[in-house]
Amino acid sequence: MRIAITGASGLIGSHLLPTLSAQGDEVTRLVRHPAESGEVSWNPQQESLDLSALDGFDGVIHLAGENIASSRWTTSMKGRIRESRVRGTHAISSGLARLATPPKVLIAASAIGYYGNRGAELLDEQATPGEDFLAKVVYDWEQATEPAANAGIRVVRLRIGVVLSPAGGALAKMLTPFQLGAGGRVGNGRQYWSWIAIDDVIGVIRYALSHQALTGPINAVTPTAITNAQFTQTLGRVLHRPTFLPMPATAARIVLGEMADALLLSSTRVVPKQLLDSGYSYQYPELESALRHLLNRE
Numbered sequence: 001m002r003i004a005i006t007g008a009s010g011l012i013g014s015h016l017l018p019t020l021s022a023q024g025d026e027v028t029r030l031v032r033h034p035a036e037s038g039e040v041s042w043n044p045q046q047e048s049l050d051l052s053a054l055d056g057f058d059g060v061i062h063l064a065g066e067n068i069a070s071s072r073w074t075t076s077m078k079g080r081i082r083e084s085r086v087r088g089t090h091a092i093s094s095g096l097a098r099l100a101t102p103p104k105v106l107i108a109a110s111a112i113g114y115y116g117n118r119g120a121e122l123l124d125e126q127a128t129p130g131e132d133f134l135a136k137v138v139y140d141w142e143q144a145t146e147p148a149a150n151a152g153i154r155v156v157r158l159r160i161g162v163v164l165s166p167a168g169g170a171l172a173k174m175l176t177p178f179q180l181g182a183g184g185r186v187g188n189g190r191q192y193w194s195w196i197a198i199d200d201v202i203g204v205i206r207y208a209l210s211h212q213a214l215t216g217p218i219n220a221v222t223p224t225a226i227t228n229a230q231f232t233q234t235l236g237r238v239l240h241r242p243t244f245l246p247m248p249a250t251a252a253r254i255v256l257g258e259m260a261d262a263l264l265l266s267s268t269r270v271v272p273k274q275l276l277d278s279g280y281s282y283q284y285p286e287l288e289s290a291l292r293h294l295l296n297r298e
C-alpha cells in the first residue's frame with residue numbers, strides 16, 4: 001500500500017513507520033519543514049497541503065498533535081492543544097476530500113478523553129461525550145474529519161487509551177520513581193485506566209487499514225481496563241519494587257493543575273466493542289504480560 005503519515009516522529013508514529021516499511025508498504029511522511037526524500041510538506045496552522053503529492057494514495061494515518069502532557073495547561077497551552085488537533089485534522093480531511101483520487105481510508109488519532117470522567121460506567125463507542133475541556137477538544141477533533149467522510153473516504157477515528165511504552169508516554173514517566181521505590185497510587189486509586197500496549201496500537205492501525213468494515217469511532221484499548229491501584233500494584237510486582245508512597249489528589253493538582261484531573265484522576269472504563277466484534281486478536285490483552293514484555297522482565 002501507499003500510505004502517508006503525519007506525526008511520524010511521535011511515540012506511535014516512530015513505531016508504526018518502520019513496521020509498515022518492513023511489510024513492504026511505501027510510506028510518505030507529512031512534515032512541517034521543507035520536504036526531503038520520502039516527505040511531503042504541510043502547514044496545519046494555515047490548513048495548507050500539497051494535494052498533488054497525495055493523489056492516488058491508499059491510506060492516510062493522521063497522528064500529529066500537541067503533546068498534552070508536556071506542560072501545565074495554561075490558557076495558551078490549552079489553545080495549542082485544541083488548535084493542533086482540530087485545525088490540523090480539518091486541513092488533512094478537507095485536503096483529501098478535494099483529491100481527484102482520494103485515499104480509501106483515513107485513520108485519524110483521537111482519544112478516550114472523549115468520554116470524560118465517568119467512574120465505573122462501561123463505555124463503548126456509542127457512549128455520549130463528556131463535558132470537560134479534553135472531552136470537548138476530542139469531540140471537535142473528531143468532527144474535523146467530516147469533510148473526508150462526506151467525500152466517501154472510509155474514516156476511522158481511533159480513540160486511543162493510555163499507550164504503554166518505555167520509549168514515552170505515561171509508563172516512561174512512571175519508571176524512574178517506581179524503580180526507586182517511590183511509586184504508588186494516585187488519589188484514591190479507584191479511577192479506571194483504559195490502556196493498550198504500543199504493540200497493539202500498531203496492530204490496531206494495521207488492522208484498520210485492511211478491514212473495510214471498520215469505520216467511525218474505534219476504542220483502541222485492551223478489553224481489561226483496570227484501576228490505578230491495580231496498575232500500581234502490577235507495575236511494582238513486575239519491577240520488584242514496593243508501591244507504598246501514594247500521591248494524594250491534592251498534591252497531584254498542585255503539581256499538574258487541571259491536567260491532573262484529566263489525565264491521572266479521571267476514571268474512564270472503556271470497552272473496545274468494535275474491535276472485539278470484528279475479531280481483532282490482541283497481542284497483550286493482560287497488563288502484567290504486557291509490562292513484562294515492554295520492560296523485558298521475566
